[in-house]
Amino acid sequence: MRVLVVEDVATVAARIAAALRAEGMEVDIAASGAEAEKAGVIFRPEMVLLDLSLPDVNGLDLVGGFTAMGAGVIVVTASAEEEARVTALDTGADDYVVKPVMVQELAARIRAVHRRLPGRAKAASLKIAVDPTLRAVTAPDGRSVLFTEAEMLTMEALLAANAQPVSREDVSMIALRRRLHDEDRSVDQLVMKLRRKLGEIGCSERVILSVRRQGYVISTPSLFEIVSEGE
Numbered sequence: 001m002r003v004l005v006v007e008d009v010a011t012v013a014a015r016i017a018a019a020l021r022a023e024g025m026e027v028d029i030a031a032s033g034a035e036a037e038k039a040g041v042i043f044r045p046e047m048v049l050l051d052l053s054l055p056d057v058n059g060l061d062l063v064g065g066f067t068a069m070g071a072g073v074i075v076v077t078a079s080a081e082e083e084a085r086v087t088a089l090d091t092g093a094d095d096y097v098v099k100p101v102m103v104q105e106l107a108a109r110i111r112a113v114h115r116r117l118p119g120r121a122k123a124a125s126l127k128i129a130v131d132p133t134l135r136a137v138t139a140p141d142g143r144s145v146l147f148t149e150a151e152m153l154t155m156e157a158l159l160a161a162n163a164q165p166v167s168r169e170d171v172s173m174i175a176l177r178r179r180l181h182d183e184d185r186s187v188d189q190l191v192m193k194l195r196r197k198l199g200e201i202g203c204s205e206r207v208i209l210s211v212r213r214q215g216y217v218i219s220t221p222s223l224f225e226i227v228s229e230g231e
Helices: 010-022 033-042 058-066 082-093 103-115 118-124 151-162 168-176 188-199
Strands: 001-004 027-030 048-050 072-077 095-100 128-132 136-138 144-146 207-209 215-218 224-226
Touching: 001 010, 001 033, 010 027, 010 103, 027 033, 033 058, 048 058, 048 103, 058 072, 058 082, 072 082, 072 103, 082 095, 128 144, 128 151, 144 188, 151 168, 151 188, 151 215, 151 224, 168 188, 168 215, 188 207
Parallel strands: 001 027, 001 048, 048 072, 072 095, 128 224
Antiparallel strands: 128 136, 136 144, 207 215
């Protein structure tokens, strides 16, 4: 079983990882939201242990992306407040554990959640269909949005990059067919519209991420599938 430990305190992450490896699990560690999203694409965890207090993002913002991939999510955090627990579970987390962690109990909780995952994995195999001909993007539940030509060209470029950033300059040349000039915010506005439309069919606003000095990247390209008209 592949387990991703999302924890910014190195000593805590190392202790949990060592204990889980002793239980026969394959473990990767992410110290930030950005690292967690990258690990989601490369490591493809089956289970995620998620701290809520990360240096770059609220951990709850990551729950939807991991559950959409079919992974189980257990929040592991210092807050024992009922409100925090309820919010995490309502957001989609499968379980909630308060620090300090008893690692044997944690391992048992991981196994328990993992046993309930086959149905989610089946749902995760259903892709969001991207049809460049119709300029339509359709969720598995049938919700659909139409893109402009520039929006669809941007979406295709981001998907073709396969989780690698596409520069703002490249987006401008591909989608807007012009060079990007200083103070030009047209690409940023284009990506904002993409995020909003994808949100209309249930995607997290973090499905398209800004990467400083590098451009934009689709955090979970495996959620999408390019299709042709009529498929």
